[in-house]
Amino acid sequence: MLSHNLGYPRVGSQRELKKASEQYWAGKINRDELQKTARKIRHQNWEIQKNAGIDLIPSNDFSLYDQVLDTSMMVGAIPERYYQLIDGKSNNELDLYFAMARGFQRDNTDVKAMEMTKWFDTNYHYLVPEFTANQKFKPYSDKVLLEFEDALQKGITTKPVLIGPVTYLLLGKEKEAGFDKIDLLDNLLPVYISVLKELSSRGAEWVQLDEPGLVLDLTEKQKLAFQSAYAQLREALPTLRILVATYFGALEDNLSTATALSVDALHIDLTRGAETLPAILNDEDFVSSTKKLSLGVVDGRNIWKNDYQKSLDFITKAVEVLGENRVMVAPSSSLLHSPHDLDLETNVTVLTLEIKNWMAFAKQKLHEVSEITALAKTDWKSENAFVENQTAIESRRNSSLIHKPHVKKRAEEIVDRDFERLSTFPERQAIQLEKLKLPLFPSTTIGSFPQTDDVRQLRANLKKGVLTQDDYEDRIREEIVKSLRWQEDLGIDVLVHGEFERNDMVEYFGESLSGFVFTQNGWVQSYGSRCVKPPIIFGDVERPEAMTVKWSAFAQANSEKLVKGMLTGPVTILQWSFVRDDQPRKDTAFQIGLAIRDEVVDLEKAGIKVIQIDEPAIREGLPLRKHAWKTYLTWAVDAFRLSAAGVADQTQIHTHMCYSEFNDIIDSIAAMDADVITIETSRSQMELLDAFANFNYPNEIGPGVYDIHSPRVPTVDEMVFLLEKALKVIPARNLWVNPDCGLKTRKWPETEAALRNMISAANLLRESVVAVSQG
The missing domain is CATH 3.20.20.210 (TIM Barrel)
Known part of the structure; x- marks a missing residue:
């Protein structure tokens, strides 16, 4: 053997x-x-x-x-587009390899990943x-x-x-x-x-x-x-x-x-x-x-x-x-x-x-x-x-650390109305257009900004005791205000606070939820050099106290523009954690959904009018066999709706998904009933939008206009071209302008350049649409 x-x-x-x-x-x-x-x-x-x-x-x-x-x-x-990089140099194979993975942009050479x-x-x-x-x-x-x-x-x-x-x-x-x-x-x-x-x-x-x-x-x-x-x-x-x-x-x-x-x-x-x-x-x-x-x-x-x-x-x-x-x-x-x-x-x-x-x-x-x-x-x-x-x-x-009767009881008492927003999307959209007063083709980013060495060092110094909690928070506030001023100057319509206080989009939330435990060195590769340290869900999950309200409220108080509250959704927290295997995944997802719901409601009470609940892992969790899809999609969509449905119609709920094929599950994506969905489409040249067009997707959508996983900076013309392609299948009033994912892993120079081009592209599109409507 x-x-x-x-x-x-x-x-x-x-x-x-x-x-x-x-x-x-x-x-x-x-x-x-x-x-x-x-x-x-x-x-x-x-x-x-x-x-x-x-x-x-x-x-x-x-x-x-x-x-x-x-x-x-x-x-x-x-x-074929990489052939120009094959020139017989001794290090050619390695650089060709990384160009295929990450794209290549130098001098007059610009090749996409x-x-x-x-x-x-x-x-x-x-x-x-x-x-x-x-x-x-x-x-x-x-x-x-x-x-x-x-x-x-x-x-x-x-x-x-x-x-x-x-x-x-x-x-x-x-x-x-x-x-x-x-x-x-x-x-x-x-x-x-x-x-x-x-x-x-x-x-x-x-x-x-x-x-x-x-x-x-x-x-x-x-x-x-x-x-x-x-x-x-x-x-x-x-x-x-x-x-x-x-x-x-x-x-x-x-x-x-x-x-x-x-x-x-x-x-x-x-x-x-x-x-x-x-x-x-x-x-x-x-x-x-x-x-x-x-x-x-x-x-x-x-x-x-x-x-x-x-x-x-x-x-x-x-x-x-x-x-x-x-x-x-x-x-x-x-x-x-x-x-x-x-x-x-x-x-x-x-x-x-x-x-x-x-x-x-x-x-x-x-x-x-x-x-x-x-x-x-x-x-x-x-x-x-x-x-x-x-x-x-x-x-x-048999451990008493795992089981919390009151958490189980709350999940058991969920009823159908807990999954439903108060009104339909068309009704909500009309209210939000009036209340939020956003322009045509509103621009935003997905949430995070570059985590510089200085920002990472702040967290490390806090853990080491070199910084006090008060000193740490003062420094984070400085980073937030600086990013808000920069976004305002750039002309972004819906701002984000940058998530400088966060390590990982799942780990950060897990640290504030009961039933989770963490590792020092439990790193797992996600792609290339990107590693994540997944939380471990070992027991029943609940939210002991607010997790993001303080930072979001501070950001909104420091800008006259709308600032999004940024959360990670229940299915993504589930998928990107190591999950307990002693109960159905649905049960754990609903427990997390209730915890996120509490946070959404508290954000609304704090004056946050736009709240993003990221669910990039919805498609990832899909069973490999189609006969098992319906069961999974039913509870996965319900878990998201459970987290999002506790707010008033005027509060705009966003979600974000990346690197997924949506064609086969577009009806479930629509059933999530998010007011706005932002998705990755740049690497596929907007191919993913075909699914939304063929389905006649009713809600608002922000197809990512540039690939944040590559260091290359796309041109304004390139982004305008993608937006014009999107406009052929998405009504103008439903189209948002945004990158395809968060910017945490990028450097500031390329981020600034790419977002400046993105805003220019959005402005050109507005001008062209206004010109057409007037003449």
Whole structure:
């Protein structure tokens, strides 16, 4: 019985890669220094896994930015607009890579970044491959070979990990009409075969091809593509052992497709698709074959200690049918989605020993995999490791820290009218037009402004005791007033206070809500160098006191213009936290919704007339299978409405969403009944607006006119062009002008330049519309 791992966190336990990458982008370190940091992290990761007793250790799970972008580089899927950057220089590949991820703007060269979207239903983002009809692929980057060789030099024969060819195509987007991206498979496979042959020749015994596409709804054509791909790979590579990894869900109707693949092992996720195991064990063809079955029993996407009883029951059932030699034990998915190491959490006032004893981060999950594998070979119920594990599981189940009867009672007493605004949107819009007196094409930003080193240092000094609370708050007020004056001078219509007092849009709220706990070093990669430190929801949630009212009221008192109150919505707080798994997610969402509702009502009482409740994760939380969508969307929309519906008609409720495909859920977006929705559309050149136009979306909408995830500054003409495209599908009275996301991660010079261009674009649009109406 082999133990193995699907992937490991790659930014470093102290975010070393993030820091080195950002220094490289800023020109403070060179390529060799960046690669030295990357190599050190890889070596540490391999040693950690080796010391944990993992039998098959992955390589090529590391990435300088994104594993899908790595695959595009491997197969030469480089969009034509980047060809001008390929000039044969020694550092060309790295700078080309980052240009594809972040855009490139220098001298007379201005190239946009590739589109970014969520990796299945996680909060990780990937760079969307771009495909054209009859596209040719060719080997370009040899990263996978170099990292395999690097591990060999450390004495470790790794299991290289690649995104499977079919899932890679499914993740991409056709950039021209008239063809199906899956038809590119025969063009793509020769590159995969070439890479895999080279790995085999260098000593690779196992390779892992990630095919999470197998847990999606697939057409018959796509299912046949899986069969064809792996038949061709097997024919070309008869001796290389191939493990196909599925994760994030159950195989369901794709089970026969997956079990029939010409591979040596199949990995299944039993934390999100436990029903797959009995189905496979009843599959006579699979059972009679020699294929191994990899059981993903340790949750790669949460932080709770594994219940050994449950995992060992799975393994026992598999061994009874397949035999011990055909069973492998692993995490459910890559540990990319988990924090690095629970041992780094040393502050018991931040994370108490009782709650810490319920948890396992990536390093601890490796030990769980090894320990479960070892226990499965024994009479495990009497082993100390099993007894200790069950004691921890039971202590969490019965802890008085978790359950608050009055919170449960309030949630149980929710009635239908708690989800409804007083009047319909047309009635509210008329009232808001009169009360708020906003111009045509009102401008705003999404909420946050750049968090400079000085601002971050203020929070650090407060935590260290270098600053008193009063001194800290005085400095934050100075930042707020400065940002208000700057916005007023620029001509923005609805201002924001800048969120200088906030660390992360979810962590900040979690720190003020009961039922949450936090980590010192629980960082998880969101995209590139962007890392988040998700709160941990361990118990019932409520709001002990107001969270944002003081700062919003201060900002509004210091400007004659409208200043938005800024909140994070219940579904996003849920999605971007590590969530308790002892009750339905709906119940936790409604508890958070009630807490946010209390804050919304208090903001209104404090004189805040525009309140934004961000829900960028609504689409992200959508189940991967369509048959499960209705149940999720019903409670997710209700959770938002619960948070927003306690105010008067004249209070304008905004929400914000980013990097999502809305076509299939546009009716649910409309059902949220936000007065204004702001969304990301710039990277897709307003393509997302087609969904709103076809649906005849009734409420107001602010399609983002520039991409804040790239440092490039778009021109005024570029933004006018996008706004004119938007105006073709959105009524003028319903169109807002804004960036596509918050500006926290950007620098002030590029922010100032981009927003100045944005306001110029809004003014030009107003002038042109007025001119048309008058003549």
